[in-house]
Amino acid sequence: MPTKRNAPSIHLGLVGLGGATNQILPSLRCHPDVRIVAAADLRAEARERFSSAFGAPAYAEVERLCRDPRVDTVYIATPHQWHKQHAMTAAAAGKHIIVEKPMALTIEDCEAMTQAAARNGVHLMVGHTHSFDPPVRRMREVIRSGELGPLAMVNTWSYSNFLMRPRRLEELDTAQGGGIIFNQVPHQVDMVRLLGGGMVRSVRSMAWALEPGRPTEGSHLSFLQFEDGAAASLAFSGYDYFDSDEFHFWVGESGEQKAADGHGKARARLRQFADVREESAFKSSAAAQAGFDAAPPPAHWHHLHCGVTIVSCARGDMRPSADGVLVYGQDGRRELQVPRGAAFPDKGSVIDEMLKAIRTGVSPLHDGAWGMATMEVCAAVLQSARERREIVLQHQVPVRD
Ligand SMILES: NC(=O)c1ccc[n+]([C@@H]2O[C@H](COP(=O)([O-])OP(=O)(O)OC[C@H]3O[C@@H](n4cnc5c(N)ncnc54)[C@H](O)[C@@H]3O)[C@@H](O)[C@H]2O)c1
Numbered sequence: 503m504p505t506k507r508n509a510p511s512i513h514l515g516l517v518g519l520g521g522a523t524n525q526i527l528p529s530l531r532c533h534p535d536v537r538i539v540a541a542a543d544l545r546a547e548a549r550e551r552f553s554s555a556f557g558a559p560a561y562a563e564v565e566r567l568c569r570d571p572r573v574d575t576v577y578i579a580t581p582h583q584w585h586k587q588h589a590m591t592a593a594a595a596g597k598h599i600i601v602e603k604p605m606a607l608t609i610e611d612c613e614a615m616t617q618a619a620a621r622n623g624v625h626l627m628v629g630h631t632h633s634f635d636p637p638v639r640r641m642r643e644v645i646r647s648g649e650l651g652p653l654a655m656v657n658t659w660s661y662s663n664f665l666m667r668p669r670r671l672e673e674l675d676t677a678q679g680g681g682i683i684f685n686q687v688p689h690q691v692d693m694v695r696l697l698g699g700g701m702v703r704s705v706r707s708m709a710w711a712l713e714p715g716r717p718t719e720g721s722h723l724s725f726l727q728f729e730d731g732a733a734a735s736l737a738f739s740g741y742d743y744f745d746s747d748e749f750h751f752w753v754g755e756s757g758e759q760k761a762a763d764g765h766g767k768a769r770a771r772l773r774q775f776a777d778v779r780e781e782s783a784f785k786s787s788a789a790a791q792a793g794f795d796a797a798p799p800p801a802h803w804h805h806l807h808c809g810v811t812i813v814s815c816a817r818g819d820m821r822p823s824a825d826g827v828l829v830y831g832q833d834g835r836r837e838l839q840v841p842r843g844a845a846f847p848d849k850g851s852v853i854d855e856m857l858k859a860i861r862t863g864v865s866p867l868h869d870g871a872w873g874m875a876t877m878e879v880c881a882a883v884l885q886s887a888r889e890r891r892e893i894v895l896q897h898q899v900p901v902r903d
Pocket of ligand 1: 517518519520521522523525542543544545548562564579580581582584602603604629630631685789
């Protein structure tokens with residue numbers, strides 16, 4: 503959804519100047535309605551680099567950023583365990599909030615954040631997730647149009663090197679929000695909830711920690727049943743063996759064209775570290791050195807995606823293509839071209855959704871209740887896998903199209 507040029511600008515304060523902020527910055531910088539006016543981070547060198555790149559203040563304390571009158575919206579990209587506290591601080595200061603996924607690590611924390619936003623009259627959004635990807639939204643429109651009949655099932659698979667990239671120690675500890683369940687599964691769940699209408703009835707999962715020395719979940723297989731009888735299966739494997747981009751035109755998650763011979767390269771890189779502590783130190787220093795000058799992706803890149811997703815309705819199937827959606831109907835196959843958003847590579851679509859909420863006063867689709875429902879599914883994936891049983895959900899909310 504391109505932003506209207508007469509929309510108000512968002513005056514954004516960045517909370518956390520690490521990897522996630524670096525990933526979204528190209529989208530923020532080229533978004534016509536975003537002004538980056540301040541930041542906060544614990545690391546002095548990151549604050550200094552931010553201030554010299556943006557000519558704007560960078561604070562050591564999130565409280566001070568939230569008191570800055572130039573800031574009307576904060577983008578929270580600190581590690582998961584800080585999301586609740588930073589969102590509560592921003593809400594109390596009357597700032598709108600975009601918080602990175604996962605919203606928080608417990609349903610109670612998600613609930614507290616949602617209530618704080620409501621109490622203070624600010625919008626709270628959770629993103630970016632792959633449910634924002636334009637081809638996914640286009641598939642939702644086709645489902646709603648009824649053109650292909652009722653939705654039956656969604657199958658989504660992602661095989662990557664996620665767990666075998668350099669990690670810090672806490673990223674390998676599920677209790678601290680490490681592993682795929684808090685980091686990759688929220689993308690899959692948010693996407694299938696959007697496609698399926700939001701209301702997941704129950705979850706049955708198995709999850710595995712398969713790699714010695716990396717004691718957190720790196721793969722899962724989950725079955726989600728929706729209230730209306732539709733269902734979804736979700737598979738993720740992050741062990742650097744098969745790469746599901748082979749089944750997505752060799753286009754990577756960020757839309758880049760990938761080489762077909764990358765298998766095993768993440769593992770080879772890990773072998774350069776003597777142990778996980780050396781790996782952890784490397785990851786921290788790499789984050790510390792990252793700049794704020796990443797260029798927007800080249801024009802020939804494609805849409806973001808998170809693996810192979812096939813949607814099956816009564817009268818046809820669909821899946822995202824590199825630049826749109828492939829529809830396999832009763833008269834054969836056709837491709838719907840899906841335009842890029844205003845701030846390609848479309849991580850900026852979180853801004854469009856927040857702008858619309860500010861302009862209309864209507865809660866964004868990816869609001870606190872939506873984010874909490876996604877986290878409920880992720881928590882149920884863990885619980886189901888541990889207890890080997892189906893988990894019935896309590897906090898689901900429908901898509902507000
Ligand atoms: N949507 C996506 O695709 C995506 C991608 C990557 C990360 N993320 C999410 O973004 C969040 C951050 O991840 P990351 O990879 O950028 O981590 P990171 O460690 O690279 O960066 C975190 C930054 O926050 C700062 N920080 C830590 N505690 C702080 C505090 N109390 N106050 C102020 N600053 C503090 C750190 O100094 C660091 O600069 C995570 O929740 C992660 O799940 C989302």
